[in-house]
Amino acid sequence: MNHLDNPTINLYLDDALDAVARARADAHLAVCPVCAGELASLRALTTSFDAWQTEPIPHDLSVRVMQRVAQRPAPVNVSRWGAFLLAAQTLVAVGLFIWLLPILTRLLAQLTNISLPSVALNPFPDVSVWIGPLGVALPSFDIWVWGLVLGGGAVVWLVVNRLILSSLNRPLETSK
Amino acid sequence: MQLFDASQCIQGVMGNTTSLRPALTWTVRAAHCAMEILTKQTDARLVTLTLQGDRDAFGELVRRHQTSAYNVARRIVGDPQDALDVTQDAFVRAYDALASFDRRRPFAPWLHTIVANLALNLAQRRRPTESLEHDFEISDMTTNPERGILAAEQQQRVRQALLQLPPAWRAVVELRHFQDMSYQEISDTLNLPVSDVKSHLFRARQKLKHLFEQTE
Structure with missing residues (x-):
């Protein structure tokens, strides 16, 4: 059995395969525990990114930014x-x-x-x-x-x- | 509408004023009310007000989006001080380029693309090991200490692994997984061919998987 290659599994994960390639991958994943396992581990990896919680900003930047912005010309909106x-x-x-x-x-x-x-x-x-x-x-x-x-x-x-x-x-x- | 809101707001607070310095109090309260009104505006409206010359409106945009922008920078550059500098620079760049922002689209993704680009430029200039030496804060330890420690460990593990990737891979992972961008959007943001975006992303995932397996 030919396993799905790494790019194909990644594209599958990102939902970036076309309909035909996706159907082919679905059929393969249904019968191949190796590729299904690989896909599951990639899914777990992307889920693990959720562990990186939003950090509070150490201090408010608005005053410093506004000081810098005040020295610049106003942006001109050219439609x-x-x-x-x-x-x-x-x-x-x-x-x-x-x-x-x-x-x-x-x-x-x-x-x-x-x-x-x-x-x-x-x-x-x-x-x-x-x-x-x-x-x-x-x-x-x-x-x-x-x-x-x-x-x-x-x-x-x-x-x-x-x-x-x-x-x-x-x-x-x-x-x- | 805005003037009506302002007069209502000031009238409301003036009713309770018993200060001996009403003029000063009125000025302070009026400024406070103006700020309060800005906080109620949409991002698109704040951009319009900024383009019409109201710089305070841009200040409100900064206050509103600085945390998310800082986190984008933090995930790419690693170092908190560098992330603050990048965030600050990104807001100034955003101000300069505000006229080119399409107000029918959300502001945050547009800002994040500027942050990501600046952060990537900085990260590529830095030595790769520099960003690994910083400790990260452990959050949410008070409500459930045991769970908090586990979450913090997991967070630390993810951060350490991500920061071991080359900056370009890290930026692609940031835009794909944290900003939920498509390959084409990442390609446009980082000015990379789509094939490079895919290659960076797939190799980054492979390396992260390998790093996680090592630490388990």
Whole structure:
């Protein structure tokens, strides 16, 4: 008779065999006192772990932990939705930066009467071509319009940020 | 809800106050009531409160779970002082990583995985014999001394045997038998392949069986 090997007996003990292997092991254990004995001794071993009772903690750690925690930044709860919003906002910011940089440098050159090198006036030629007519039309606005646009944009930006941050720590359904 | 509880609690204790320093008494009682309210919150709620900036809520989580976390560390590192250090570090790590904790799941297993990892790292840095030199407290000797002695002997035997295992095997035994984790969960926790988890566990059981047979 072929006995069950050690891994099989352990997997049986942990209820980790598939249905077919378990049925085969059951059939073998029913007729083999050696393997049944081995399984029983493993069961007794795992039961003996119960003898290790929970020990009381020698002293309360909460004060020490709280002292250490007080020196650390508060954890920020970035939910999946919040992470998506932050990523989208970052992408928009980078896009705006690329789009506005040539326009702003051109305006700056006009205002300060400094002749900037061509690379500073058009650092992203491919993007400028892509945005085409709008990129050409916008520099015709005067500085007040630009101030209004950028100031308004900044306010919207701050409001959106505040909304994102308040959504990050929203409570979930509580369960112990 | 929480504010309502607090005002009710404070009103209740203020009714009995006859102190000459009502402001101080009120402050102390209010703090006491706030603590009492925290103790009634679920773990998930305490995590939410911590993430909203209430550090006292995290203090309550520490008080609530420090004994179980300490016992996880104790079973892996052996030495009580090391276990205390590991437990403390684990709570600080847990605080830092609190945002990643899924509040729909129970808090204790998540904390225990952090403890187990830190304890394993420490145990692997220590010499294997160091952890065997510590005496363990004998519990429950007052109610039935004879039974208490037998239980303590059995406990001592199990501890001595477990602490003779290599740290990685001990950590796997801890997670499988004391934390009731599956092979896959242990694999994820300790960052080991499932085949290694099985191998460690099966060999640990074999060695423990051998050690128990020797001491019988």
